[in-house]
Amino acid sequence: GAGVSQSPSNKVTEKGKDVELRCDPISGHTALYWYRQSLGQGLEFLIYFQGNSAPDKSGLPSDRFSAERTGGSVSTLTIQRTQQEDSAVYLCASSQNPVQGEGTEAFFGQGTRLTVV
Amino acid sequence: GENVEQHPSTLSVQEGDSAVIKCTYSDSASNYFPWYKQELGKRPQLIIDIRSNVGEKKDQRIAVTLNKTAKHFSLHITETQPEDSAVYFCAASNPSSNTGKLIFGQGTTLQVKP
Numbered sequence: 585g586a587g588v589s590q591s592p593s594n595k596v597t598e599k600g601k602d603v604e605l606r607c608d609p610i611s612g613h614t615a616l617y618w619y620r621q622s623l624g625q626g627l628e629f630l631i632y633f634q635g636n637s638a639p640d641k642s643g644l645p646s647d648r649f650s651a652e653r654t655g656g657s658v659s660t661l662t663i664q665r666t667q668q669e670d671s672a673v674y675l676c677a678s679s680q681n682p683v684q685g686e687g688t689e690a691f692f693g694q695g696t697r698l699t700v701v
Numbered sequence: 702g703e704n705v706e707q708h709p710s711t712l713s714v715q716e717g718d719s720a721v722i723k724c725t726y727s728d729s730a731s732n733y734f735p736w737y738k739q740e741l742g743k744r745p746q747l748i749i750d751i752r753s754n755v756g757e758k759k760d761q762r763i764a765v766t767l768n769k770t771a772k773h774f775s776l777h778i779t780e781t782q783p784e785d786s787a788v789y790f791c792a793a794s795n796p797s798s799n800t801g802k803l804i805f806g807q808g809t810t811l812q813v814k815p
Contacts, residue, residue: 617803625808627745627790640802642702667725676745677803683794685731686752690803692744 586610588674588693596699597666605661605696609678616659617679617690618651622672630674633659635681666700673697702729705793707806715814720781722809723790725773731793734767734774735803741789748789749776781813 589608597603609616618630629643633653644650648666653659663670677690704727714720726734729813735750751758751765758765762781767774778785791806 615801619805627805627808628804629804634801638804643802682801687735687750687794687796687801688805689735689747689750694744 588676588678588691590674590693590696592696593694594697594699596701599667599700600665602664603664603698605665605674605698607659607661607676607678607693609657609659609676610646610691612680613678613691614656614667614681615679615690616653617677618661619675619677620645620672621675621695627675635656635694648696663698666698670698671698671700703731703793703795703802705791705804707791707805711760711810711812713812713814714781719771720776720778720785720811720813722736722776722791722811723769724793724798724806726773726793726804727772728793728795729772730795731768733794733796734765735792736765736776737790737792737805739790739808741787742768743748744784744814745790756765770795778811781811783813783815788814 591606614635616633619627631651632640648664649660673695675695676693679690680688707724732753737745739745739747761780764777788808792803794803
């Protein structure tokens, strides 16, 4: 079946513009994550959606960042008034509902490379 | 919240040698510990995971050990090969909590020299 799909693959935007990044998770996966990976760096947690629960937004770096997940499926990460330090690869991942409290594999998309000029 | 520390940040070994990467976590309620491999320009992919009800898990040349008391877990790669060269990330989560987010360590760049 299809894996996690992200669009666009690459995005170049001017400083100050807003951008929207899209993530299509694997069908049936209830958990969805967004991470940011700067060049040569680790996976910085941004936001986590699990089913109908309120999202965990504790990783969002500023109020310029927001994310939605409509109908428990597709998610959009929005960055307003982009700045050069926002340049990074934004990765989305999804996983199945935990079974009896046990974690399941998170599958990653290919990422969106955002460049702010 | 959960914090995961990973060491070393870089590791260089000769082909055929073993490699060990160590991680510590802060949330004693975490019960799921996956390891991901990320090759250059590619997405992270799961290579092995362990849950808190076991202390060790092996899959061919890869093994992971977990010490819940000390809150640390390690990845062991034996008989390393050049294709093992990549960045490895550990992670921890408590899926049954209100926020079962997956928190990653900083990553280890493994270089296997032929």
